Amino acid sequence: MNPVFLITHEFYPKRGGIATFTEEIARAAVGLGHEVEVWAQSARETAEKPWPFHIRRLAVKGTHGIACQIGIARQLIAQRRRLRYATVYLPEPGPMLAMMFLQYFKTFRPRRLVLTFHGSEILRFSNNHILRAHTRRLIRNATRISTLTHYTQNLLCERFPEAAAKTFITPGALRSDFAVVSSTAPSAPKNRLVILTVGRLHPRKGQLITLEALQALAPRFRSQIEYWIVGTGPGSGKSSYENSLRTAASQAGFPVRFFGDLPDDELDQVYDRADVFAMTSIDYRHSVEGFGLVYLEAAAHGLPIVAHSVGGVAEAVIDNVTGLLVPPRHPAQLSAAFEKLISDSSLRTRLGAAGHDWARRNRWEHSARLLFNPSPEASASPF
Known part of the structure; x- marks a missing residue:
């Protein structure tokens, strides 16, 4: 060769x-x-x-x-x-x-x-x-x-x-070291469901869109959640997008945690502590979401996924099978998708179990x- x-x-x-x-x-x-x-x-x-x-x-x-x-x-x-x-x-x-x-x-x-x-x-x-x-x-x-x-x-x-x-x-x-990932949820009781996003802090990745959709939930749903964000922006300092995101987070009405970048072993632990994965990517200028390996990582941890139906995302997340896909720029539908998952534990379990198998097909x-x-x-x- x-x-x-x-x-x-x-x-x-x-x-x-x-x-x-x-x-x-x-x-x-x-x-x-x-x-x-x-x-x-x-x-x-x-x-x-x-x-x-x-x-x-x-x-x-x-x-x-x-x-x-x-x-x-x-x-x-x-x-x-x-x-x-x-x-x-x-x-x-x-x-x-x-x-x-x-x-x-x-x-x-x-x-x-x-x-x-x-x-x-x-x-x-x-x-x-x-x-x-x-x-x-x-x-x-x-x-x-x-x-x-x-x-x-x-x-x-x-x-x-x-x-x-x-x-x-x-x-x-999946990464070659994902063979040890467990599909079981953590047994310790939690007061709030964790919505998790993992990705570069950039407008295309949609963290601010996710945060705004969660803020638009009725108070009884907001009281049940917290939002975790893993990732950093470009360069060594905070970008204007990250500053806007942190400002919005301070006014969210529910806990929002920023983790920065995490090594794989710590990231796996964060995945296992989460209940729903969300990455609401959008087409941004000349930038598109061609696939998104992070969706497979989340699915491998048994997480139901909320995402926008843009670019190649529909080939990483199967609508109503491994997650819920929402058209971009439809904030009410996005909030409704989160509400559906927050209120229906059996749906979270079904989507998560299907995603756990789906992520291992390639x-x-x-x-x-x-x-x-x-x-x-x-x-x-x-x-």
């Missing part, structure tokens, strides 16, 4: 869906027998794990800015002889931007180029006429392309028809095989 070079600027210890996706695909590729080298953003040595693959930390901070693009491009140029006969996998937009300008020189093009699109970058690339042309060329040079959902696949092939013949679904799955090994292993299944037109 040819070696696989996975190039990303969103990798551990950075948290989020793409960071989880890249780590799990790398692990799965090793399990299939590939020699894998991950290029990732800089990090402290103390942050490293005993990886089953080689990791090369680049002198880049991990943004989409020009400095990071140049840093990645320099490494691609310096290592071109190693990459020429290998598979180069670009699982997110940062390294794609770096490769866009090198692809015009044959010496910098790898033997096999594999891409994964998540959603928002499709809108960004297609709405800029310069990036649109470079993206089309990148897609033509790609051996194989994947998306996590049919929604994202449709969006990609609508904006870039060149991708249709080589695009496959590589659905998200395997990273299948996605890695589609990405890297030539096979009749992966050679046929998928779209």
Whole structure:
């Protein structure tokens, strides 16, 4: 098998869906027998794990800015002889931007180029006429392309028809260490039901929308709940969105707790103490929710889910089976969904039990095989 070079600027210890996706695909590729080298953003040595693959930390901070693009491009140029006969996998937009300008020189093009699109970058690339042309060329040079959902696949092939013949679904799955997750609820009695959101503090993730929907509940329902928020905003300081969220929380009329970022073991404990998971994502400017691995994590803990029916969310949350989906910008319907779950414990149990099984249906090994292993299944037109 040819070696696989996975190039990303969103990798551990950075948290989020793409960071989880890249780590799990790398692990799965090793399990299939590939020699894998991950290029990732800089990090402290103390942050490293005993990886089953080689990791090369680049002198880049991990943004989409020009400095990071140049840093990645320099490494691609310096290592071109190693990459020429290998598979180069670009699982997110940062390294794609770096490769866009090198692809015009044959010496910098790898033997096999594999891409994964998540959603928002499709809108960004297609709405800029310069990036649109470079993206089309990148897609033509790609051996194989994947998306996590049919929604994202449709969006990609609508904006870039060149991708249709080589695009496959590589659905998200649970982290590989989720095998120990228990589906049983905590036995200790609680005075209030816990509504939990886990996600970056950003308008697209909808924490403020969730908070406002909970505030709109009748007093008898508000007296039964508290709202927990896990995650931080961009940068080291508080964003204007986080400030607005904290101001609204101080006037909520029920307890609201901010946990910041949590390591996986502590996050698992928070999931197990919660009763309902809510992430009411919205389309925000050129940013969309392509899937949302966090919905699978919540479902794996047996939590019923409240979400907006936007983007690829309906492929992560099954309406009236694992959770309740509400059209965006319908606050009364959103409040009604929360009211329904707060007042009906049997419904919470039914949705949570279904989600616990649903979250385990996909395997990273299948996605890695589609990405890297030539096979009749992966050679046929998928779209």
